[in-house]
Amino acid sequence: MHTKIYAGPGGLKGYLTTRSSASHHGVPALRVEGPGVEDLPDVGPACVLGSGITAAQFVVACAAGVLPKSFGGTIHPMSPATREAARQFCAQWPEGPQVPLEQSRVRLDRSQGGGSAATGPKRSRP
DSSP states (O other), X not given: OEEEEEXXXXXXXXXXXXXXXXXXXXXXXXXXXXXXXXXXXXBOTTOBOTTSSBHHHHHXXXXXXXXXXXXXXXXXXXXXXXHHHHHXXXXXXXXXXXXXXXGGGOOOOGGGTXXXXXXXXXXXXX
């Protein structure tokens, strides 16, 4: 597996990948590629990224479809298989943020680096 989950400013790209020595037993690592990060190793969920948030916070934000306010770029929609890989990635760090099993339950609170939450479609009250 090698799936793009993020395309950022300046040509940065984020992938969940099992094509890495940092991936074990089929659980992906996070790979960031692009100008200025050529020497960045593939990372696990507890690693702090250059932005100051953990890799798990970043992956949860991508799964929620809501990037932290300081980020630019585009989140690539996650297929069910990619979403499961994201969940497995975050589960390696049980104390960290997690990707819920169901899309409608994804939440990213302010303490996890985001400014909003994805809670599914809005419904108007009668």
